[in-house]
Structure formats: structure tokens, C-alpha cells
Amino acid sequence: MLSKKKILIISPFFYPEPISTGKFNTNFVLELVNKGHEVTVLCFHPFYPKWKVKKSKDKLKGVKIIRGGSYLYYSNKTIIRRLVLEFSFAFFVLRKLRKHQKNKDLIIPIFPPSFAFYFILPFLNKKTRKVGMVHDLQEVYSEGKSGFLNKAIRFFIHRVEKKCYLNCDKLLFLSHEMKNEAKKLYSLQEKILEVQYPFVSITDNITNDLESIFDKDKNNIVYSGALGDKQNPEKLYDFFLKASDQIENTVYYIFSEGESFKMLEKQNNNKKILFYPLVKKENLEELYSKSTIQIVPQKENTSKGSLPSKLPNLLASGCKLLVITDKESEIEMLFEKNNLDLIATNWDTNTLVKKMKLLIEKNINKEHQKLVAAKLFTIDEMILKVFR
Numbered sequence: 001m002l003s004k005k006k007i008l009i010i011s012p013f014f015y016p017e018p019i020s021t022g023k024f025n026t027n028f029v030l031e032l033v034n035k036g037h038e039v040t041v042l043c044f045h046p047f048y049p050k051w052k053v054k055k056s057k058d059k060l061k062g063v064k065i066i067r068g069g070s071y072l073y074y075s076n077k078t079i080i081r082r083l084v085l086e087f088s089f090a091f092f093v094l095r096k097l098r099k100h101q102k103n104k105d106l107i108i109p110i111f112p113p114s115f116a117f118y119f120i121l122p123f124l125n126k127k128t129r130k131v132g133m134v135h136d137l138q139e140v141y142s143e144g145k146s147g148f149l150n151k152a153i154r155f156f157i158h159r160v161e162k163k164c165y166l167n168c169d170k171l172l173f174l175s176h177e178m179k180n181e182a183k184k185l186y187s188l189q190e191k192i193l194e195v196q197y198p199f200v201s202i203t204d205n206i207t208n209d210l211e212s213i214f215d216k217d218k219n220n221i222v223y224s225g226a227l228g229d230k231q232n233p234e235k236l237y238d239f240f241l242k243a244s245d246q247i248e249n250t251v252y253y254i255f256s257e258g259e260s261f262k263m264l265e266k267q268n269n270n271k272k273i274l275f276y277p278l279v280k281k282e283n284l285e286e287l288y289s290k291s292t293i294q295i296v297p298q299k300e301n302t303s304k305g306s307l308p309s310k311l312p313n314l315l316a317s318g319c320k321l322l323v324i325t326d327k328e329s330e331i332e333m334l335f336e337k338n339n340l341d342l343i344a345t346n347w348d349t350n351t352l353v354k355k356m357k358l359l360i361e362k363n364i365n366k367e368h369q370k371l372v373a374a375k376l377f378t379i380d381e382m383i384l385k386v387f388r
Contacts (some may be wrong), residue, residue: 005387006038006103011110011373012089014043014065016058018278019226020309021135022048024062025110027201033062040100042093044069048265049226049258049278051081066091076259078229079153090119097123104128108386111164112138118160121167131386132168137161139180139185140305141230162186172385173309174198177330194388199379200308200316207286213276214290215251219360224255224279225310232299232324233260235347237273242349243356244272250360255279255287279363288317293359296323300347303329312377315340318366320359322366324352338372 013019015026025041032039045067046054047147059065072088074081093116095297099109101124110133111365117132124130139161142154165171165186172194173179179195182188214220221243227233242254252273254261265275279287287293294314303326311331314321320341327345335343342359344352 004036005105006106007032008101008104009039009041009043009104009108010093010112011041012044012069012113013048013110014041015060016056017046017048018281019048019108022046023201023281024135024198024309025126027199028382029063031058031383033060035383037324040064040066040104042066042068042096042100044072044089044092046097047072047074049256049261051076051258066096068096078259079149086113086115086378087114090116092116093119094123095359101125101128106131106386108133109164109168110135110349111161112136114138114160114164117164117167119147121163127213129170130168131170131172132165133386134165134171134173134178134182135309136230137182137185137304138304140181140302141299158185168192168384170194172196172382174309175330177304178306184306187287194385196382196385197307198312198379199382200312200373201379202285202313202316202376204290205282205285206289206350207283209283210279210286210290213253213274217249219250219292220253220290221250221293221295221356222253222287223295223297224253224291225289225308227256227258227260227264228253229260230299230302230305231260231297232347233264236295236297237264237268237366239347239349239352240273241270243353246353247357247360253291284313285317288314288319291319293320293322293356296321296325298325298329298331301326307331312373315369315373316377318370320362320364322352322359334376338376340369340372 009029011025013022013025019049029039029041041063045056053070053072055070074084097120107130109129124233138157142157165188170192176195179193223236244252255276255278257277296308296311322342323331324344341364342355344355
């Protein structure tokens with residue numbers, strides 16, 4: 001039985017932030033509280049995915065939520081708004097740190113962003129245990145970009161992430177690929193590294209709020225979630241264009257928000273490709289149940305950077321999945337080892353269309369898929385590894 005701890009969580013993304021990292025952090029904190037721990041969260045008011053602040057006074061029972069960033073303005077330029085986020089959150093955390101790190105047994109910074117933790121390192125209580133949770137490796141996503149500014153940013157990311165990771169007593173990664181890449185990049189000691197896949201958080205409560213959106217007589221192909229660079233939005237759209245032309249009786253849906261979403265929606269004139277905002281948290285199970293296939297896309301050469309946190313929920317829902325990832329990636333090996341469907345290891349549209357046709361016609365073992373999800377993606381294991 002774990003002793004009850006006083007815990008400080010540091011991340012800008014928290015309830016009621018609708019995007020996956022916000023949901024992940026919220027469910028993680030709620031489970032900590034459910035196990036009797038006392039949790040304080042330093043976070044921002046919701047702003048993602050539109051990058052516009054939406055002030056929130058929402059509370060969660062048993063959680064002390066300290067919010068900042070209520071008056072921030074984010075530029076439409078990706079680099080500038082990312083810098084605004086990194087620096088503003090760092091100053092916010094520094095202002096609140098002295099008061100809220102008092103008497104804490106454990107500090108959990110959730111990366112990215114990383115600069116806030118880097119910035120407060122000189123002011124942290126040296127005796128307080130620090131366990132970093134790594135959702136993405138930002139250096140992986142900065143690779144391959146040319147130009148002086150991008151090289152400078154990559155140098156900055158490398159230096160910040162390395163110092164942050166080396167100053168944690170333990171690091172918990174959401175995949176073995178991420179752990180191994182970080183170990184290589186930053187010369188980390190194996191003894192402080194742990195891996196735990198993201199956890200299942202959906203329930204069996206299926207609503208009936210999306211009935212008017214979906215066509216019961218069609219095969220509904222769905223992408224839902226954040227639509228940034230790492231999801232390869234333009235190639236995803238090109239794939240949908242070709243598939244809509246070559247596969248009969250299909251409709252394609254993109255549920256998202258943000259700049260890439262608006263750009264694709266504006267250029268789209270294909271009546272078989274439909275754009276909708278992100279669904280509410282309580283409608284996720286219904287969305288999955290009405291999806292013939294859910295697409296999980298990863299940009300080329302980025303599988304080492306993250307493991308999609310929605311993957312456990314999609315598997316647990318019993319929905320058919322087409323995952324586009326790198327060859328020999330951890331997800332590919334996980335699917336092969338557990339006899340799951342279906343992986344594509346390149347973005348060639350002809351190959352993707354063939355995979356889609358195969359998956360539409362295939363009867364998958366939903367119960368087997370759900371059992372695999374229940375075995376691999378558990379929040380109890382994650383919490384045990386945080387405290388171990």
C-alpha cells in the first residue's frame with residue numbers, strides 16, 4: 001500500500017483542456033486523488049487547439065488548480081506562439097513555485113513544454129523527489145528542418161531537454177522507442193528510466209449526440225484529434241482524397257481544430273470529406289462506436305518522438321484502426337506481437353488505399369483487441385512506476 005503523498009504537477013495542459021495531453025493529465029491526476037494523494041496543479045487556462053485563451057473557473061473535487069496565462073495572445077506563427085507558451089509558462093511557474101512547492105513529497109513536471117522546469121531548477125527544493133513524465137521528444141520533431149533559425153531552435157531544445165531530464169530523479173516515458181532515443185541523445189542513466197504506455201480512460205457510456213453527423217449506410221472513415229505537423233495533415237488529406245475516389249460507399253471525417261484544420265477545410269471541395277470540431281469528452285465513446293475505421297497517423301521518421309495517447313482508448317473501444325507509422329516502430333511491433341490490425345509503414349497513397357479496402361472488408365476480433373488494451377494500457381501500472 002502506497003503512503004499518501006503531497007504532489008505538485010507542472011504542465012500548462014489540464015482540465016478542461018480538450019486536447020489529448022490535457023485529458024491525459026486530468027485523468028492521471030484524478031486517479032492520484034482517488035488513491036488518496038493530495039495534488040496541486042500549476043497550469044494555464046485552456047487555449048488549445050485554437051491557441052486562444054478560454055478563461056476557466058472549472059474545478060475538480062480534491063484537486064487544487066492554480067491557473068495562469070489568462071491574458072496571453074498567441075501568434076498565428078508556430079515558432080512565435082511556441083516561444084510565448086514556453087517563456088510565459090516558465091515565468092508563471094516561477095512566481096507560484098515558492099508557495100506551492102512547500103511540504104511537497106513529489107514534483108511531477110510533464111514534458112513538453114520543458115523550459116519551465118529548466119527555468120525553475122535553481123529554485124527547486126533539492127530534497128523533493130522529481131519524477132518527469134515525457135509525452136513527446138521535441139528534438140525528434142525538430143530534426144530534418146533546414147535554415148539557421150530551425151538549427152538554433154534545435155540547439156535550444158537539446159540543451160533544455162537534456163538539463164531537465166538529467167535533473168529528474170526518475171523519468172517515465174510513454175514508449176520504449178522514446179526512452180531509447182532520449183537515452184542516446186542525452187546520455188541518461190538506465191537506472192532512472194521507466195516505460196509505461198498511456199492508459200485507457202474511456203467508459204462504456206455511449207451517448208447519442210452524433211446521430212445526425214454519420215451516415216449509417218456508409219463506411220465512416222474518421223480522423224479525430226490534434227492536427228499538427230506530427231500528424232502529417234496534408235498527406236492525410238491527400239490519402240482521403242484518393243480513397244474517396246477509389247473506394248465506394250465511404251465518407252471521410254476530420255474532427256479537429258486549429259490552423260491546419262482550417263487550411264484543409266478551406267481548400268476542400270470534396271463532398272465526401274467532412275470537417276467538424278473536436279467532440280466533447282463525453283461523446284468520445286460514441287464517436288468511436290460510429291467510426292468504421294479510425295486513422296492514427298504519424299509523420300515519417302517521428303515514431304521515436306511519441307506514442308499517440310489516444311491509441312489505448314481506440315483499441316479498448318473495439319474500433320477498427322489503420323495506424324500509419326514508421327517501419328519497425330514500436331507500434332508496428334506491438335501490433336504484430338499481439339495480432340492486431342492494421343499497420344501501414346509508409347505514406348504511399350496507393351498502399352494506404354489497399355490497406356483501407358482490406359480493413360473495411362475484414363472481420364476483426366474486437367474482444368481480443370479489448371483484452372490487449374486492458375493488459376497493456378493501465379493507469380495503475382503507471383502510478384506504481386511513478387512512486388517506485
